[in-house]
Amino acid sequence: MxxxxxxxxxxxxxxxxxxxxxxxxxxxxxxxxxxxxxxxxxxxxxxxxxxxxxxxxxxxxxxxxxxxxxxxxxxxxxxxxxxxxxxxxxxxxxxxxxxxxxxxxxxxxxxxxxxxxxxLNLAPRPATWHLDSRARVLRAPNHQVARLSHQDSLVLQRLMASAGADVGRRQIVEALGEDWLSYDQRRLDTQIRRLRRNVQDATGLELPLKTLRNNGYCFYTSAWIND
Structure with a gap:
């Protein structure tokens, strides 16, 4: 990057x-x-x-x-x-x-x-992140791993399945099995912050997750999911 x-x-x-x-x-x-x-x-x-x-x-x-x-x-x-x-x-x-x-x-x-x-020919090289959804483990491009909660694994599955594309907040909430109309969206904000911190602490790399102002998120680099 x-x-x-x-x-x-x-x-x-x-x-x-x-x-x-x-x-x-x-x-x-x-x-x-x-x-x-x-x-x-x-x-x-x-x-x-x-x-x-x-x-x-x-x-x-x-x-x-x-x-x-x-x-x-x-x-x-x-x-x-x-x-x-x-x-x-x-x-x-x-x-x-x-x-x-x-x-x-x-x-x-x-x-x-x-x-x-x-x-300036500075386009970032694609870096593959690997999610093992069964073991709930995220492997970073530097081969370090972050162990995930069930909910964090569900969030990443939804985001990484659409790597490079925008994923709306409603899509993420529904992937968690929650009802969009009754769900307190502050819970999602808290979960994403915790997920970022967990991955940074465990792997030494920032999670390649772009925030779409009040609309959702985008996992912006290449990804592989093993389920």
């Missing part, structure tokens, strides 16, 4: 962006200021960046300028509250590949990053 460095100083927005980008399959390094960027940025590993411009210790535009002057081919999306045309023009002039204003639909950010990934 592509490695991405995210520079955002506002804590709530930083966590929202981190979660959103991780759901899309990026390995995200989150930093909050220019000093943190300087410490964390690894040119040989990070090939994409989402950069705020108004920062507590300087201007993100100067960072973009410095990176381009050093010959960096980093794919850069400026993500900022500065929305005036003259500011956008300056951002592009200094080397931003895309310039988005905060408040835009985050799907626009995802599309900009996907376009950059294609141009």
């Amino acid at each position: 592509p490695d991405l460095i995210l520079l955002e100083d506002e804590p709530v927005l930083a966590e929202e962006l981190h979660e959103f980008l991780a759901d899309y399959g990026y390995n995200v390094t989150l930093v909050h200021d220019l000093a943190g960027f300087a410490r964390a940025f690894e040119p040989e590993r990070h090939h994409l960046a989402v950069l705020d411009l108004g920062l507590p210790d300087g201007d993100g535009l100067e960072l973009i300028r410095a990176l381009r002057e050093q010959g960096s081919h980093l794919g850069i999306v400026a993500f900022t509250a500065r929305g005036a045309t003259v500011q956008k023009v300056e951002g592009f002039r200094l080397g931003a590949d895309h310039y988005l204003t905060k408040g835009c639909d985050l799907e626009e950010l995802a599309a900009a990053l996907q376009a950059l990934a294609r141009r």
Whole structure:
């Protein structure tokens, strides 16, 4: 999965962006200021960046300028509250590949990053996850395993059976054998959070599960189910 460095100083927005980008399959390094960027940025590993411009210790535009002057081919999306045309023009002039204003639909950010990934030939390699539904075991691409509860196994069966496609919340609830009209959907949110944490703790890898805002989920990489 592509490695991405995210520079955002506002804590709530930083966590929202981190979660959103991780759901899309990026390995995200989150930093909050220019000093943190300087410490964390690894040119040989990070090939994409989402950069705020108004920062507590300087201007993100100067960072973009410095990176381009050093010959960096980093794919850069400026993500900022500065929305005036003259500011956008300056951002592009200094080397931003895309310039988005905060408040835009985050799907626009995802599309900009996907376009950059294609141009830079960074498309993630398919990684197969194997679910043994009888033994209730999930085997990750690194060969580590996570043992699953019965309900978690049912959820993953439904999602992995439609790998690459969107699965609605109602479809998941019904796969659990529950009545959609009486089911408290907060239970599903809690279960998905617990499942993600269990898989991360057991395998060291993030579950490749994209959240579809209030609509459902997508298991976005290749999968194999043995039942």
